[in-house]
Amino acid sequence: MERITEKVLAGERISGDEFLLLAGCDDLYKLGFLADTVRQRLHPDPYVTYVIDRNINYTDICISACKFCAFFKAPEEKTGSILSKDELQQKISETKELGGTQILLQGGLHPDKPLEFYEDMLRFMKSLDIHVHGFSPPEICHFASLSGLSVRKVLERLIDAGLDSIPGGGAEILSDRVRQALAPRKCSADEWIAVMQEAHHQGLRTTATMMFGHIETMEERLEHLQRIRDLQDLTSGFTAFIPWPFQPDNTALAASHDIQKETAFGYLKMLALSRIFLDNVDNIQASWVTQGPKIAQLSLFFGANDFGSTMIEENVVAAAGAHFRLSEKEIQRLVSDAGFMPKQRLMDYTLV
Amino acid sequence: MDSFIQQAGFGDIYDKVRSGQRLDLEDGKLLYETNNILALGYLANIVRERKNGNKAYFIYNQHINYSNVCTNLCKFCAFGKDKSSDLAYEMDLNEVKQKVRERLDEPINEIHMVGGIHPDLPYSYYLELLQGIKEVKPDIHIQAFTCVEIHHLSELAGKSVGDTLEELKTAGLGSIPGGGAEVFNPRIRKLTCEKKLPGEDWINVAKTAHRHGLKTNATMLYGHVETIDERLEHLDILRRTQDETGGFLAFIPLAFHPKNTAMADLSRTTGIEDLKNIAVARLMLDNFPHIKAYWVMIGPKLAQVALSFGADDMDGTVKEEVITHMAGADTDQALGHKTLIRLIREAGREPVERDTLYNILQTY
Numbered sequence: 001m002e003r004i005t006e007k008v009l010a011g012e013r014i015s016g017d018e019f020l021l022l023a024g025c026d027d028l029y030k031l032g033f034l035a036d037t038v039r040q041r042l043h044p045d046p047y048v049t050y051v052i053d054r055n056i057n058y059t060d061i062c063i064s065a066c067k068f069c070a071f072f073k074a075p076e077e078k079t080g081s082i083l084s085k086d087e088l089q090q091k092i093s094e095t096k097e098l099g100g101t102q103i104l105l106q107g108g109l110h111p112d113k114p115l116e117f118y119e120d121m122l123r124f125m126k127s128l129d130i131h132v133h134g135f136s137p138p139e140i141c142h143f144a145s146l147s148g149l150s151v152r153k154v155l156e157r158l159i160d161a162g163l164d165s166i167p168g169g170g171a172e173i174l175s176d177r178v179r180q181a182l183a184p185r186k187c188s189a190d191e192w193i194a195v196m197q198e199a200h201h202q203g204l205r206t207t208a209t210m211m212f213g214h215i216e217t218m219e220e221r222l223e224h225l226q227r228i229r230d231l232q233d234l235t236s237g238f239t240a241f242i243p244w245p246f247q248p249d250n251t252a253l254a255a256s257h258d259i260q261k262e263t264a265f266g267y268l269k270m271l272a273l274s275r276i277f278l279d280n281v282d283n284i285q286a287s288w289v290t291q292g293p294k295i296a297q298l299s300l301f302f303g304a305n306d307f308g309s310t311m312i313e314e315n316v317v318a319a320a321g322a323h324f325r326l327s328e329k330e331i332q333r334l335v336s337d338a339g340f341m342p343k344q345r346l347m348d349y350t351l352v
Numbered sequence: 353m354d355s356f357i358q359q360a361g362f363g364d365i366y367d368k369v370r371s372g373q374r375l376d377l378e379d380g381k382l383l384y385e386t387n388n389i390l391a392l393g394y395l396a397n398i399v400r401e402r403k404n405g406n407k408a409y410f411i412y413n414q415h416i417n418y419s420n421v422c423t424n425l426c427k428f429c430a431f432g433k434d435k436s437s438d439l440a441y442e443m444d445l446n447e448v449k450q451k452v453r454e455r456l457d458e459p460i461n462e463i464h465m466v467g468g469i470h471p472d473l474p475y476s477y478y479l480e481l482l483q484g485i486k487e488v489k490p491d492i493h494i495q496a497f498t499c500v501e502i503h504h505l506s507e508l509a510g511k512s513v514g515d516t517l518e519e520l521k522t523a524g525l526g527s528i529p530g531g532g533a534e535v536f537n538p539r540i541r542k543l544t545c546e547k548k549l550p551g552e553d554w555i556n557v558a559k560t561a562h563r564h565g566l567k568t569n570a571t572m573l574y575g576h577v578e579t580i581d582e583r584l585e586h587l588d589i590l591r592r593t594q595d596e597t598g599g600f601l602a603f604i605p606l607a608f609h610p611k612n613t614a615m616a617d618l619s620r621t622t623g624i625e626d627l628k629n630i631a632v633a634r635l636m637l638d639n640f641p642h643i644k645a646y647w648v649m650i651g652p653k654l655a656q657v658a659l660s661f662g663a664d665d666m667d668g669t670v671k672e673e674v675i676t677h678m679a680g681a682d683t684d685q686a687l688g689h690k691t692l693i694r695l696i697r698e699a700g701r702e703p704v705e706r707d708t709l710y711n712i713l714q715t716y
Contacts (some may be wrong), residue, residue: 029397030353033390260694263656265656294651295652297623298623299668
């Protein structure tokens, strides 16, 4: 442990084995101090950033049927829906009125909408002049398989239609054992990484997420982080890493397995471990939407330097029982009270 | 670790904490004003582990609020109601007994019972409440009536506080909860709870209880209009009292909840503020055996984390909490036994089920 501490303090990279040793440590301060050291090295200014945006889910119809999801509607249920252009327009203008700079656009894997549908949606949204942070890798892979085009070609066309950046969703745990068990119809770990690699090559910035606290082992969490770190070494395309715990309410997974919600202690540990291990990803986001304002504020001392988004609208984790809401003003108060300066940012972390 | 703490700018506080020396009010101020919450937690944890090792306590208890009718109507309170209010209620003896009877099959070992300062319930009512609960569940420990209520009861009885306490003890009172302390400073009492028992009288009731063999708790309501100096003065008064009597079991910092109160324009406390109050209390109150993170007030998530910031007790299952929920608490009104054990274990601590007096009933 002494050796690991010295390495982190000296700004050296820790290995997978060292990660596992650290993960076995219940000393919350030690993890906090180490994560905070890395955070301060990467972010010497006392800023905590946030973005004003809205999640728009263009459809909840999804063929993937992931066991951890409480949001989707299977196509045969006939209860799902697709947003109309009018609804899109209204949501975007509301966002802009609130000072919003971007839309996080994600949806289910719809069984039959052609690529042209998504291109048209992007062109329409871009005509309203807003940054579109959209389509996670499982959606991109799904568009490719439906259209018979390569991921490269799909990305070229979406970028041409106006796609600005890609959210890191659908990563869950980047380990095929876990994916086979929970989301067998979703893209594989290799495919997820390949989409991000191609997006980075085509000049898009992206984020990366991790949903932990279900059936995965600590070794599989490490595998996930290792894949992110390896790709980042190659491309430097990730702007931020966003870990959050599985929210079990109303999910098939919680009905079939006795899974308890990850506790705040476990969340802070994982956040700190991520900050320490991912030495090449600039930003780590706090997940107030799953942890609530108190723990999110505390996470600023466990490696997080970003409060994520104001999320004017959020549907996915709300369906799984997370109901926290925060206004921009409240985010500013939480950040200031913790001794930092709140700063609004854009997707690429430039300050507004 | 030393280097992290030394960077925190705590001067000789670290040495004092390690050698078990008492901190002065200036030290307390420095601790309250720090932004280094990790270093503060680390220091508080030294004291926490010295006193309570790796144990984290909880209790299987039941809350009963016999009436919300109150003549004090403090500005920070959403529970108390004027007698004429549509929302006013009072339970008769049978209702209270029924509440206990309904849960006789559960392993409850404490009844926590408080109410308002009722204008016309007679002294006999309170004695009968205690006797009635004991009739239904003879072996139960009743922790009831804050120092403010005890003072009121002694006035009703026309007897000294000591004599009143002896009668209450005979009727079944086991110990006294820590409520009604708020912030002792007269400026705060004038601004927020003018009609309430003054701080020095609260302390005198607590001291009298200690002399009569009753253990009590102490609280502080923070996060409204009090200053850091006023908080520290409050802690200092408690510390000096404890030096004298040794009768306090636990200190419980209470986060002000503004909703539905006369101070609803104030913001809710943040997580950092909550943790600071727990950690500073652990460091300043070197003669209090226990510091409680009351999950009803700060949420189970933060209460769990607080076990690393000085707290050694999460209170209990607390079925049917009313007082904080009237003021907009969004926590559950009860936490299962299993959930509490899990939260404690996941925090790397040893779950210990206790009775009111901190006798160990079971470890998990």
